Amino acid sequence: MILANNLYDNNEQILLKANTALSEFYINRIARLEYEGVYIFDGDDIEKGKQLISDETRINAIRKLKRLDINACIFLANNIVQEIRGSESLIIEQVSLSSYDNYTYVHSVNVDVSSVIIGIGMGLTNAELEKLSQAALLHDIGKVDVPIEILNKPARLTPEEYAEMKKHPFYGLERLRKKEGDELAAVIKNAVYSHHENWDGTGYPRGLSGDAIHKYARIIHVADVYDALTTKRAYKDAMNPADAIEYLMANSGTMFDINVVNTFIHYIAPYPMGCTILLSNGQQGVVLENNGKNLSRPKVKLENGTVIDLMEKLNITILSILT
Ligand SMILES: [Fe+2]
Known part of the structure; x- marks a missing residue:
């Protein structure tokens, strides 16, 4: 797993830089510091978490x-x-x-x-x-x-x-x-x-x-x-x-x-990039990208690796967020 964003400690010092490979040592350290989670790269698919400010x-x-x-x-x-x-x-x-x-x-x-x-x-x-x-x-x-x-x-x-x-x-x-x-x-x-x-x-x-x-x-x-x-x-x-x-x-x-x-509510993505969702066809997938015009219809990567755009698959709905 590769860290997508810089990770800062409680004194605003960089703890780990973006692009660091997360070894078990780092993962344990992050867990001990009680971070809720970090953003990681998933192949080339998920861009780093978009930031509105630097x-x-x-x-x-x-x-x-x-x-x-x-x-x-x-x-x-x-x-x-x-x-x-x-x-x-x-x-x-x-x-x-x-x-x-x-x-x-x-x-x-x-x-x-x-x-x-x-x-x-x-x-x-x-x-x-x-x-x-x-x-x-x-x-x-x-x-x-x-x-x-x-x-x-x-x-x-x-x-x-x-x-x-x-x-x-x-x-x-x-x-x-x-x-x-x-x-x-x-x-x-x-x-x-x-x-x-x-x-x-x-x-x-x-x-x-x-x-x-x-x-x-x-x-x-x-x-x-x-x-x-x-x-x-x-x-x-x-x-x-x-x-x-x-x-x-x-x-x-x-x-x-x-x-x-x-x-x-026009500006909040209900299914943020990187979250896992359950679809009405029974499949699960990870949100790859949100559509700015319709935030309820993101692009989703299914478990088998296929990418579907919910803007084009209008018969499939999102049932819930899993993680
Ligand atoms: Fe307050």
């Missing part, structure tokens, strides 16, 4: 978030907008693979990328996208003030612990308020403070509803829940993208703004 930007953003360097985060959030706007495809099909310790930071970057894609889909201007991106990257900055044993608890939280965790939007607001030379736009503080509000008023901290919740917060909320659902944590498995899309749609109009969900 590794350099991603790693830099994680580093600056860890150091609470808000000015650097703002600069990087603007870079992220430009990189995504320059990207060939806006389809999200890389499953988030991180080690547990870095969860909050990796999650923040993922939420930022998804938020910007939604913003582009909703027709935001460049200046609006930059503000949205800044708020999205900083949305969980208040978690630094939540006790670490609650934040990284490898189990579900007790009601008391959850009440403490729910204070992180307020802690985030306080941190942004205290920022030196306080020129940070009010919308960013508002969005960070409001990213756990629900469309129907059942969210926190203020229980705002509908349009009273800032548009950026409504976008970040959807991106946030999607990434949390599709990420494996110590106490729960990762939900596959197809099921997570179902979850977003089922909770539209209650938790989420319907317009935001409807925009987002």
Whole structure:
């Protein structure tokens, strides 16, 4: 097996370079570090996992978030907008693979990328996208003030612990308020403070509803829940993208703004490249490539090595994701 992407450790140093052959020694080492998985090459068929932003930007953003360097985060959030706007495809099909310790930071970057894609889909201007991106990257900055044993608890939280965790939007607001030379736009503080509000008023901290919740917060909320659902944590498995899309749609109009969900689902591949699916003809296959026009009909490599394009085999449907 050949590693497809660079693998980074918790200090954002390269642990293994892309194209490294994975010996048993490396595989054991990766398993010990509790990575959820890595991308590997499968012959020449599967290209490396498509990245919407460069590794350099991603790693830099994680580093600056860890150091609470808000000015650097703002600069990087603007870079992220430009990189995504320059990207060939806006389809999200890389499953988030991180080690547990870095969860909050990796999650923040993922939420930022998804938020910007939604913003582009909703027709935001460049200046609006930059503000949205800044708020999205900083949305969980208040978690630094939540006790670490609650934040990284490898189990579900007790009601008391959850009440403490729910204070992180307020802690985030306080941190942004205290920022030196306080020129940070009010919308960013508002969005960070409001990213756990629900469309129907059942969210926190203020229980705002509908349009009273800032548009950026409504976008970040959807991106946030999607990434949390599709990420494996110590106490729960990762939900596959197809099921997570179902979850977003089922909770539209209650938790989420319907317009935001409807925009987002156009950009998520329910069957990401590399996943194994079960087809209605009883065969199994690996997704080789997604069709940008119809994300439900990818190209699939069957167990016998044949490649079929589901755009051309309309009588075959996808029943489920196996792995
Ligand atoms: Fe949050």
